[in-house]
Amino acid sequence: MRPGTLDTSDRPMVLIWELTQACGLACDHCRADARPNRHPDELSTAEGKRLLEDAAEFGDGQLVVLSGGDPLVRDDVEELIAHGDDLGLRMTITPSGTGSLTADRIRAMADAGLKRMAVSIDGASPESHDEFRGETGSFEETVRAVEDAKAAGLPVQVNTTVCRQTVGELPEIRDLLREIGAVMWSVFFLVPVGRGRILEPIDPDEADAVMAWLDEVSDEEPFGLKTTEAPHYRRVSMQRQRARADENGDGGDDDGRPPSQGLERRGGIVAGDGFAFVSHTGEVFPSGFLPESAGNVRERPVTELYRESDLFRALRDRDNLSGKCGACPYRHVCGGSRSRAFATTGDPLASDPLCPYVPEGYDGPLPWEAPETTPGQPSSSD
Numbered sequence: 001m002r003p004g005t006l007d008t009s010d011r012p013m014v015l016i017w018e019l020t021q022a023c024g025l026a027c028d029h030c031r032a033d034a035r036p037n038r039h040p041d042e043l044s045t046a047e048g049k050r051l052l053e054d055a056a057e058f059g060d061g062q063l064v065v066l067s068g069g070d071p072l073v074r075d076d077v078e079e080l081i082a083h084g085d086d087l088g089l090r091m092t093i094t095p096s097g098t099g100s101l102t103a104d105r106i107r108a109m110a111d112a113g114l115k116r117m118a119v120s121i122d123g124a125s126p127e128s129h130d131e132f133r134g135e136t137g138s139f140e141e142t143v144r145a146v147e148d149a150k151a152a153g154l155p156v157q158v159n160t161t162v163c164r165q166t167v168g169e170l171p172e173i174r175d176l177l178r179e180i181g182a183v184m185w186s187v188f189f190l191v192p193v194g195r196g197r198i199l200e201p202i203d204p205d206e207a208d209a210v211m212a213w214l215d216e217v218s219d220e221e222p223f224g225l226k227t228t229e230a231p232h233y234r235r236v237s238m239q240r241q242r243a244r245a246d247e248n249g250d251g252g253d254d255d256g257r258p259p260s261q262g263l264e265r266r267g268g269i270v271a272g273d274g275f276a277f278v279s280h281t282g283e284v285f286p287s288g289f290l291p292e293s294a295g296n297v298r299e300r301p302v303t304e305l306y307r308e309s310d311l312f313r314a315l316r317d318r319d320n321l322s323g324k325c326g327a328c329p330y331r332h333v334c335g336g337s338r339s340r341a342f343a344t345t346g347d348p349l350a351s352d353p354l355c356p357y358v359p360e361g362y363d364g365p366l367p368w369e370a371p372e373t374t375p376g377q378p379s380s381s382d
Contacts, residue, residue, distance in 0.1 A: 008274035009316055011058035012306060016065040016288060017051065017278045019043075019077070023070040023096050038073060042280045045076045047298065049083050051278060054301040056087040063090045065118075067288070069280070070096035072105060078112040085113025092116040094159065097133065097142035103152075106145065110152040117149045118157035118186065124172030132165060146180050157184040159228075162210060164200035170210070174217055182223050187214060189230040189354060191289040191339045204356035204368070211236040229289060229337045232355045234268045235330040271338040271348070272315030276306050286315055289339035290348055315348060323351035327362045341367075 006013050022038040043051065055062055064084055071077055072095050084091040091114055095101045106117070119142050123129030126139040133139075149156045158177050160166065170187075177185055190201045202210065211233045218225040218237075227233040269275050272286030279285060283293040284305045294309035306312055314320050315338055318331045325336040326349075336352030344353050344367070353367035 006274065008269060010307065011062065011303075012276045013269050013274040014063050014065060015055055015058070015276050015278070015302070016067050017048070018067050018069065018280045018288065019048070019071040019080075020073050020280050021069040022073040023068055023098075039280055043278075043282050043297070045079065047282070048076070048080050051282075051297050051302060052080065052084045052087055052089060054297065054303055055084075056089055057301070057303045058306075060088055061090055062088075063092065066091070066093040068094070068096065070098060070100060072096070072098075072100040078108050081109055081112040081114050090115050092118065092157075094118040094120075095145075096120075097138045097145065098135070099141060101141065101145045101148075103148040106148045106154065107152045110149075110154050114154060116155045116157060116183075117145075118159055118184075119145060120159045120161075121173055121176065122161050122166050124169045124176055128166075128169060132161075143180065146182070150181060155183040156181070157186055158182045159186045159188060161188050161190060162202065162207075162230075163190040164202055167202050167206070167210065170213075174221065177223055178221060184224040184226065185217075185221075186226050186228055187230070188228040189337070189340075191229050191337065192343050193289050193291070193339075201354065204354050207354050208232075208236055208356055212240060215240055229287075229339055230354070231268050231270050231334045231336060232330070232352070232357065235334045235355075235357060238330070238333065268333050268335070270315070270335045272312045273318075273335065276302065276312070278302060284309075286312060286348070287339045290342045292342065292348065311348075320349050321351075322347070322349050323365060323367060324358055324362050325351040325355075327359045327364070328357065329359060330357070 020038050020042055052064065055064055066077065066080065071093055077093070081091045093109065093114060095117065097119055120133070121129060121142060122132040123139070129139040129142070130136050146156050160170070160173055162170070174185070189207060190199055192201070207230070211227070211230065214225060214227070214233065215237045271290045275287055277285040277288045278297060282297040284295055284297060284302055285291050285293060292311060294311045295305045297305070318335050319326070321331055321335065325331060328334070336355055338348045340352050340354055341350040342348040351367040358366065
């Protein structure tokens with residue numbers, strides 16, 4: 001399913017389930033503020049199976065990402081994968097790069113029906129990656145796990161965080177992805193929640209420049225590329241396409257869309273609109289980086305919370321956006337990071353402060369000039 005072919009009012013393109021917040025790493029950017037021990041109120045195996053059964057009601061091929069913490073801290077992962085696979089779900093996982101990710105465990109997950117594994121690489125060398133992840137040997141464990149996954153027939157996605165500490169290594173990380181045979185590069189632009197609040201983000205103009213470079217990479221490399229918490233990547237890509245069309249004498253209309261591209265790119269997903277997150281204790285958030293709960297799966301099915309809650313419905317109506325995001329002609333293909341807006345202002349419908357684009361004729365407040373408000377806080381459910 002591509003975003004443009006999916007009715008995001010009916011189902012998410014991506015449903016993430018945070019199996020646990022327990023993890024042996026202490027990564028600088030960790031949304032979950034992960035800790036060594038499991039929480040006693042985590043969803044049980046039986047509750048998790050009911051969650052997967054509810055998720056299957058979204059429709060055939062629903063994508064489910066098992067996340068953490070380190071999901072492999074739990075010993076029921078293979079059982080959950082097999083159950084989801086039997087239900088017709090596309091089961092994927094994002095384990096931590098630790099010793100828990102053994103070749104035997106990877107092979108067992110593949111045998112259970114896992115469709116893809118995603119690993120994090122935040123530095124192009126063992127030194128830079130291990131410093132960011134807070135664990136010596138993490139880089140080597142991760143690269144070894146990629147090879148083990150390929151041997152088990154599993155496609156591998158690589159996730160990379162973009163912040164001041166990592167941005168200079170992106171070209172070398174791209175080269176590494178080509179070398180190890182990754183099928184997808186998911187580039188995450190920092191949202192200041194959890195431990196990520198101590199990291200320094202890049203500035204908006206630099207973010208646009210990075211996105212323009214990523215657009216070039218997507219045209220040149222054999223692997224796919226997507227961004228996380230940076231939907232204005234779609235705006236940057238469309239502007240670049242339009243500029244090329246103008247050079248060729250085939251420019252688009254004045255609505256900000258190049259010819260033949262606007263409709264295809266409509267429906268890009270953001271938190272709550274094509275995306276949902278279930279916490280380790282069952283709270284349903286628009287995103288793991290937007291910890292505002294719509295309810296708990298122990299009380300209401302995830303399908304009902306996604307489709308009917310006031311929070312998710314508000315986020316799906318791009319005309320609800322305020323500030324320059326609300327005035328932006330790209331709001332239906334972009335919409336800004338609702339998570340970053342919430343983290344910096346406490347309002348998930350406010351403007352995304354990482355986007356430098358100012359719509360023509362807009363003379364309202366700008367997010368980098370707005371007075372400080374109470375920022376959104378990470379979940380205190382544990």
